[in-house]
Amino acid sequence: MFLRKLSFGSLVELSEQQGLGADAVRPRVAIIGAGITGIATACHILDAGFECHIFEAGDKDVVGGIWTKVNETSSLQIHSQFYRFHDAVEWESDYPKRKEILGQVMRLWERYDLARRTTFGCKVTSTYQEEDGKWVVNDTANGYYDGLVAAIGTCGEVYSPSIPGQQSFRGQVIHSSELDVKAVKGKNVLVVGGGASAVEALEFACDNGASSVKVLARSERWFIPRHPMLNACLAGTIGDRYGILAYILGFFLRLIFYREFWDMAPPMNGKDDLYSGTPIVNSRVFELMRQGRASWVRGDILNFTRRGIRFSRRKGGAKEGSLGEERIEKGDVCILATGYRRPSLSFLPKSKASSKYQPPNWFLQVFPTENPTVCATNCTWKDGIGSVGGAHIGIYTRFLLVFLLDPRTAPSETIMKAWVDLVHILKRPYPGGALAFVTSAELFGWFLIVMLVQPALWPWIGFIWNGPGPDPNPKESQKARLGPTQVEIALEQKQ
Numbered sequence: 001m002f003l004r005k006l007s008f009g010s011l012v013e014l015s016e017q018q019g020l021g022a023d024a025v026r027p028r029v030a031i032i033g034a035g036i037t038g039i040a041t042a043c044h045i046l047d048a049g050f051e052c053h054i055f056e057a058g059d060k061d062v063v064g065g066i067w068t069k070v071n072e073t074s075s076l077q078i079h080s081q082f083y084r085f086h087d088a089v090e091w092e093s094d095y096p097k098r099k100e101i102l103g104q105v106m107r108l109w110e111r112y113d114l115a116r117r118t119t120f121g122c123k124v125t126s127t128y129q130e131e132d133g134k135w136v137v138n139d140t141a142n143g144y145y146d147g148l149v150a151a152i153g154t155c156g157e158v159y160s161p162s163i164p165g166q167q168s169f170r171g172q173v174i175h176s177s178e179l180d181v182k183a184v185k186g187k188n189v190l191v192v193g194g195g196a197s198a199v200e201a202l203e204f205a206c207d208n209g210a211s212s213v214k215v216l217a218r219s220e221r222w223f224i225p226r227h228p229m230l231n232a233c234l235a236g237t238i239g240d241r242y243g244i245l246a247y248i249l250g251f252f253l254r255l256i257f258y259r260e261f262w263d264m265a266p267p268m269n270g271k272d273d274l275y276s277g278t279p280i281v282n283s284r285v286f287e288l289m290r291q292g293r294a295s296w297v298r299g300d301i302l303n304f305t306r307r308g309i310r311f312s313r314r315k316g317g318a319k320e321g322s323l324g325e326e327r328i329e330k331g332d333v334c335i336l337a338t339g340y341r342r343p344s345l346s347f348l349p350k351s352k353a354s355s356k357y358q359p360p361n362w363f364l365q366v367f368p369t370e371n372p373t374v375c376a377t378n379c380t381w382k383d384g385i386g387s388v389g390g391a392h393i394g395i396y397t398r399f400l401l402v403f404l405l406d407p408r409t410a411p412s413e414t415i416m417k418a419w420v421d422l423v424h425i426l427k428r429p430y431p432g433g434a435l436a437f438v439t440s441a442e443l444f445g446w447f448l449i450v451m452l453v454q455p456a457l458w459p460w461i462g463f464i465w466n467g468p469g470p471d472p473n474p475k476e477s478q479k480a481r482l483g484p485t486q487v488e489i490a491l492e493q494k495q
């Protein structure tokens with residue numbers, strides 16, 4: 001409540017106080033992608049009293065992005081309270097499944113009248129700035145924008161690698177995004193992969209009457225229990241520069257949580273520590289393994305055979321591809337839990353800079369170091385402990401709006417590059433990489449520091465941090481405040 005009071009009113013009032021004419025207060029933003037990031041960004045922009053337009057490659061059925069492509073049983077790994085991607089989101093369950101998540105997405109969609117602000121079937125392949133700095137998305141027929149938000153996520157097309165000998169396998173091969181009760185009931189199930197999708201496939205098969213379930217994983221992964229307080233504490237860690245905390249936490253996790261499956265955890269070698277990759281949040285896998293309903297082996301897939309998969313089992317800590325014990329892992333069904341291809345940001349103008357300042361080595365991880373009018377929210381990160389659906393979406397959006405509105409606040413190329421270099425120096429021996437791995441606490445720490453060291457941003461701090469809050473009647477206020485969208489203007493001009 002107190003923090004909300006510190007938000008100093010609307011962006012319009014604020015900009016007037018800052019001596020910026022009312023005409024200046026109309027940045028329009030193009031958003032690429034209609035997943036939760038794109039939709040939440042649009043709502044935050046509308047809450048602040050500005051306009052936006054979403055360009056989505058898919059059709060109407062993909063509103064909600066990756067959540068429209070997963071199984072009915074797919075659920076959040078983390079507690080829903082860490083996944084409030086907009087203040088208007090109201091969760092009923094602690095770990096909501098696909099239907100509830102898409103329900104919340106659709107609530108925002110309707111409430112903010114986003115249908116009229118979205119172009120479907122529009123895969124963005126290029127973006128460029130006109131001489132006056134206005135952005136064009138694919139074609140001028142799509143209108144002109146002051147800023148761009150790339151919200152394309154990290155999960156694109158389904159990735160199904162072709163494994164040698166697959167045709168000879170007499171069983172069924174399916175991808176983990178197409179789990180089906182009939183396919184697993186009474187069957188010996190092999191799961192290829194060792195990430196969150198493999199865990200989901202393992203649980204699904206166990207819950208739907210599989211005779212046996214065996215996960216064939218290439219490498220070890222950190223598992224952390226599904227416990228909101230513990231998860232918050234892990235995400236709340238900052239500055240574990242030498243990996244001491246990760247070592248201690250990793251030791252206790254092995255001792256108390258992994259126990260007899262101790263060697264399923266990554267080796268304690270200073271490189272694969274807890275704070276170096278995204279852990280899997282799950283408390284059930286070890287339980288199912290203790291009950292003898294599932295098993296997990298590590299090694300390299302060699303090829304399919306008629307009855308299963310030829311697999312080279314490796315001991316804990318042995319490098320991928322190193323010599324292991326060869327055997328046939330028998331199965332009737334194989335689930336490829338091999339994830340998704342990462343969508344490309346190649347539609348953004350190519351960086352003139354050296355390869356050093358490529359994503360995620362951008363200002364605050366999301367602003368290209370040459371251009372603060374672009375914000376690539378939730379699609380530059382590689383690993384982390386935190387939430388994709390967190391309050392940072394709103395904060396990034398409001399940073400962008402303020403940079404667009406008040407050019408005095410927009411960081412120069414030199415400042416943005418210096419910031420990236422500084423983070424690299426401060427995090428130097430950090431195994432996860434300076435900007436490739438972040439925790440939520442780190443992210444919010446950066447936001448605070450950037451706002452505090454830049455005097456031009458001081459008047460905007462309350463707005464950036466809190467925002468104006470959800471608009472009680474967004475449809476009406478948008479109608480009153482603004483005219484047609486940029487796309488509508490462009491279409492009118494064309495006719």
Ligand SMILES: Cc1cc2nc3c(=O)[nH]c(=O)nc-3n(C[C@H](O)[C@H](O)[C@H](O)COP(=O)(O)OP(=O)(O)OC[C@H]3O[C@@H](n4cnc5c(N)ncnc54)[C@H](O)[C@@H]3O)c2cc1C
Nearest residue numbers: 033035036037057065066076077078123124152153387388
């Ligand atoms: C089963 C499952 C569980 C998960 N659990 C959690 C969790 O507990 N916590 C968490 O934080 N995250 C979790 N995630 C991660 C999840 O990906 C994110 O939380 C979130 O849904 C990502 O949303 P997004 O909008 O950034 O990307 P997406 O949902 O991938 O949406 C991106 C959209 O951009 C569109 N697009 C891509 N390229 C273009 C282009 N060139 N032009 C136009 N449109 C384009 C795509 O069609 C898509 O609709 C989970 C994911 C899965 C699959």
